[in-house]
Amino acid sequence: MKENIVLCGFMATGKTSVGKRLAEILGLEFVDMDASIEAEENASIPQIFAERGEPAFRELESRMVKRIMGRTGMVVSTGGGTVVNPRNMADLKSCGFVVALTADIPSILRRAGSGEGRPMLQAGGGREDRIRELLHQRAPFYAQADMAIDTSSLTVEDVAMKISACREYIFQKGEKS
Numbered sequence: 541m542k543e544n545i546v547l548c549g550f551m552a553t554g555k556t557s558v559g560k561r562l563a564e565i566l567g568l569e570f571v572d573m574d575a576s577i578e579a580e581e582n583a584s585i586p587q588i589f590a591e592r593g594e595p596a597f598r599e600l601e602s603r604m605v606k607r608i609m610g611r612t613g614m615v616v617s618t619g620g621g622t623v624v625n626p627r628n629m630a631d632l633k634s635c636g637f638v639v640a641l642t643a644d645i646p647s648i649l650r651r652a653g654s655g656e657g658r659p660m661l662q663a664g665g666g667r668e669d670r671i672r673e674l675l676h677q678r679a680p681f682y683a684q685a686d687m688a689i690d691t692s693s694l695t696v697e698d699v700a701m702k703i704s705a706c707r708e709y710i711f712q713k714g715e716k717s
């Protein structure tokens with residue numbers, strides 16, 4: 541049975557802030573995948589990327605998805621690259637209603653600031669080009685979510701309220717599929 545809400549989407553679209561607030565509103569547990577990985581590995585995401593490389597991080601990410609699948613009553617914020625692995629998207633959909641948060645490039649640039657703490661934005665070239673390139677690669681994966689919300693001109697509270705307003709639909713749909 542689907543009893544979780546999973547937020548996916550590009551970096552800096554508000555997954556963590558919205559997830560926290562949504563969990564509060566719905567009285568559910570909040571799980572941030574990146575923070576859980578950092579706590580388990582006792583290392584920051586940039587450290588994991590620098591010391592073990594992106595493939596090692598992706599393995600930790602998929603392992604965390606598998607663990608989440610066994611739990612209920614949560615709002616889960618994924619990392620920006622989690623659902624780029626179709627297996628992860630399928631696993632997350634099997635245990636939750638997946639909402640993609642999207643944002644336009646100016647909003648992402650503004651919210652991501654210097655990109656500090658986000659190794660995927662550190663590759664050479666300009667930050668805007670890097671965002672554009674990654675968004676282009678990833679958009680088809682985010683498009684597979686059950687629902688999408690453009691957060692560009694919305695506050696965290698607006699987005700959380702929009703999702704919570706769909707709570708009946710979300711949990712009913714989960715029970716039927």
Ligand code: S3P
Nearest residue numbers: 550551585619620621658659660
């Ligand atoms: C990543 C996004 C990050 C984090 C890691 C990789 C990505 O999460 O999982 O740096 O590949 O887009 P946020 O989306 O929370 O920044």
